[in-house]
Amino acid sequence: xxxxxxxxxxxxxxxxxxxxxxxxxxxxxxxxxxxxxxxxxxxxxxxxxxxxxxxxxxxxxxxxxxxxxxxxxxxxxxxxxxxxxxxxxxxxxxxxxxxxxxxxxxxxxxxxxxxxxxxxxxxxxxxxxxxxxxxxxxxxxxxxxxxxxxxxxxxxxxxxxxxxxxxxxxxxxxxxxxxxxxxxxxxxxxxxxxxxxxxxxxxxxxxxxxxxxxxxxxxxxxxxxxxxxxxxxxxxxxxxxxxxxxxxxxxxxxxxxxxxxxxxxxxxxxxxxxxxxxxxxxxxxxxxxxxxxxxxxxxxxxxxxxxxxxxxxxxxxxxxxxxxxxxxxxxxxxxxxxxxxxxxxxxxxx
Amino acid sequence: xxxxxxxxxxxxxxxxxxxxxxxxxxxxxxxxxxxxxxxxxxxxxxxxxxxxxxxxxxxxxxxxxxxxxxxxxxxxxxxxxxxxxxxxxxxxxxxxxxxxxxxxxxxxxxxxxxxxxxxxxxxxxxxxxxxxxxxxxxxxxxxxxxxxxxxxxxxxxxxxxxxxxxxxxxxxxxxxxxxxxxxxxxxxxxxxxxxxxxxxxxxxxxxxxxxxxxxxxxxxxxxxxxxxxxxxxxxxxxxxxxxxxxxxxxxxxxxxxxxxxxxxxxxxxxxxxxxxxx
Numbered sequence: 001x002x003x004x005x006x007x008x009x010x011x012x013x014x015x016x017x018x019x020x021x022x023x024x025x026x027x028x029x030x031x032x033x034x035x036x037x038x039x040x041x042x043x044x045x046x047x048x049x050x051x052x053x054x055x056x057x058x059x060x061x062x063x064x065x066x067x068x069x070x071x072x073x074x075x076x077x078x079x080x081x082x083x084x085x086x087x088x089x090x091x092x093x094x095x096x097x098x099x100x101x102x103x104x105x106x107x108x109x110x111x112x113x114x115x116x117x118x119x120x121x122x123x124x125x126x127x128x129x130x131x132x133x134x135x136x137x138x139x140x141x142x143x144x145x146x147x148x149x150x151x152x153x154x155x156x157x158x159x160x161x162x163x164x165x166x167x168x169x170x171x172x173x174x175x176x177x178x179x180x181x182x183x184x185x186x187x188x189x190x191x192x193x194x195x196x197x198x199x200x201x202x203x204x205x206x207x208x209x210x211x212x213x214x215x216x217x218x219x220x221x222x223x224x225x226x227x228x229x230x231x232x233x234x235x236x237x238x239x240x241x242x243x244x245x246x247x248x249x250x251x252x253x254x255x256x257x258x259x260x261x262x263x264x265x266x267x268x269x270x271x272x273x274x275x276x277x278x279x280x281x282x283x284x285x286x287x288x289x290x291x292x293x294x295x296x297x298x299x300x301x302x303x304x305x306x307x308x309x310x311x312x313x314x315x316x317x318x319x320x321x322x323x324x325x326x327x328x329x330x331x332x333x334x335x336x337x338x339x340x341x342x343x344x345x346x347x348x349x350x
Numbered sequence: 351x352x353x354x355x356x357x358x359x360x361x362x363x364x365x366x367x368x369x370x371x372x373x374x375x376x377x378x379x380x381x382x383x384x385x386x387x388x389x390x391x392x393x394x395x396x397x398x399x400x401x402x403x404x405x406x407x408x409x410x411x412x413x414x415x416x417x418x419x420x421x422x423x424x425x426x427x428x429x430x431x432x433x434x435x436x437x438x439x440x441x442x443x444x445x446x447x448x449x450x451x452x453x454x455x456x457x458x459x460x461x462x463x464x465x466x467x468x469x470x471x472x473x474x475x476x477x478x479x480x481x482x483x484x485x486x487x488x489x490x491x492x493x494x495x496x497x498x499x500x501x502x503x504x505x506x507x508x509x510x511x512x513x514x515x516x517x518x519x520x521x522x523x524x525x526x527x528x529x530x531x532x533x534x535x536x537x538x539x540x541x542x543x544x545x546x547x548x549x550x551x552x553x554x555x556x557x558x559x560x561x562x563x564x565x566x567x568x569x570x571x572x573x574x575x576x577x578x579x580x581x582x583x584x585x586x587x588x589x590x591x592x593x594x595x596x597x598x599x600x601x602x603x604x605x606x607x608x609x610x611x612x613x614x615x616x617x618x619x620x621x622x623x624x625x626x627x628x
Contacts, residue, residue, distance in 0.1 A: 074468045099470040100371045110461035114392035126384040127471035129372045155395070171465070 033082035057225025103172030162193035385479025437561030451535030455544035508594030516591035
């Protein structure tokens with residue numbers, strides 16, 4: 001947990017390359033970023049890291065501070081305090097150097113729709129001061145990779161929404177960035193385009209492109225990200241793999257339904273070998289169910305049935321409950337995922 | 351910070367080296383060129399915009415000359431054409447500068463400015479490329495208007511040199527106004543707002559001036575306003591040059607205004623651009 005590690009490694013101590021940081025260089029290091037827009041504290045001290053070749057999912061509702069974080073990392077916005085590094089380069093002190101190492105795909109497809117797909121790519125290559133031949137070769141490579149080769153010489157105005165997004169990502173990749181930033185890459189796409197975009201991103205990730213992805217969609221974070229940072233109200237409220245986050249939220253449970261209420265309190269003692277130590281069952285007398293947190297769900301149902309049968313408890317049903325990331329999100333933020341927030345802090349997300 | 355910095359240096363650069371971006375003044379020019387041609391190419395590809403940009407001034411020339419021409423006599427001018435056509439030239443190039451603000455607002459709205467700001471290019475090139483390409487487009491509109499002007503009877507009575515000078519002065523003024531519009535576009539951030547904020551003040555500015563009628567026919571207070579209006583100053587200078595009349599200090603004042611506006615509003619625009627956050 002970030003807050004915890006902040007406590008153990010206050011700023012400065014972190015710089016002594018602690019043991020957990022040996023090996024590969026961290027691609028992104030964000031420490032205690034704070035940003036205020038007028039009355040609104042968009043970021044209240046956000047810290048996280050991204051390891052090379054991995055995807056970090058920054059997950060949070062609208063107005064949580066995701067975009068503000070990305071804008072700071074991509075040199076578009078200066079934080080009030082805190083530091084942000086790309087490959088060890090301080091993005092606040094050396095924005096030009098940082099820009100040479102990043103690719104940004106924002107919430108809207110930032111393409112020039114008056115130009116062709118090829119011209120858009122070529123333009124970005126020129127702004128990276130690439131040699132013309134290299135930029136052109138790279139543009140063709142990317143058009144193939146993103147299945148836009150057929151549309152390469154068509155004006156982007158004629159592209160579908162999905163094609164524009166793909167071109168947008170291709171443009172971010174022209175100079176082979178060290179870190180790719182995808183800010184809500186599928187927001188506003190129809191389900192089919194979203195699916196398509198996920199495949200595109202999965203392919204990139206398979207090639208080892210270090211990526212920072214923001215999203216409001218749990219499904220997206222779970223599918224694409226190696227690690228997830230959950231942000232709400234400008235603070236990191238949880239961090240870990242999808243599995244770890246799920247484990248944090250009570251974990252998996254078995255739910256036993258009986259046909260007779262008189263046996264309800266005999267269930268827990270009978271199943272103590274499966275129960276996580278120190279946890280409590282919950283009994284619903286009306287529904288005749290007993291729910292117990294369990295250590296494993298592996299072949300649990302037959303084992304539970306046999307066990308209850310052997311002590312003479314009459315079982316009607318046994319169900320295994322695994323938490324979804326939605327449960328986790330709800331538990332952490334106190335509100336369902338994907339719910340829009342109409343608080344005044346939209347500014348940070350614009 | 352320092353520890354991670356050295357780690358980065360020793361680490362990754364070898365395998366898929368972060369692209370090192372060459373820099374230098376030549377690259378600034380190339381960036382301006384790349385950004386400028388982006389707009390020019392788009393303009394050529396969508397000639398409707400260009401046609402409409404030229405249509406309005408053509409209409410103005412024809413309307414003013416034939417509707418008011420008969421009724422308005424200006425002392426010292428052989429025909430009303432000689433008086434009004436330079437005024438319409440001035441109005442047109444100044445109105446044409448509004449496209450700078452609208453274009454910038456459009457790029458901002460679509461997130462394209464954000465994209466450019468995240469690139470290792472020379473950042474000022476984004477605005478300079480835009481204003482230069484708009485200047486070229488304005489020059490093209492000017493050529494069309496000049497042709498129409500000559501058709502309706504306007505003559506370059508001041509000779510070729512003076513006329514060239516007048517034209518350069520007009521374009522310099524248009525360039526200065528492009529910077530005002532760039533600043534407006536960066537400030538308002540939406541195409542609709544740029545459209546109104548860009549045009550609204552130019553109507554009183556161009557009409558409360560000597561562009562269409564002599565300021566002597568206006569009420570005293572309005573005439574006073576018209577006489578200090580920089581638009582009047584440049585119109586007078588340009589009109590005198592095309593007609594071969596004595597120019598007085600108007601040319602110098604026009605140059606000063608063009609330089610001053612360019613300096614102030616390019617500085618404001620660059621600053622705004624640095625701190626812009628959509």
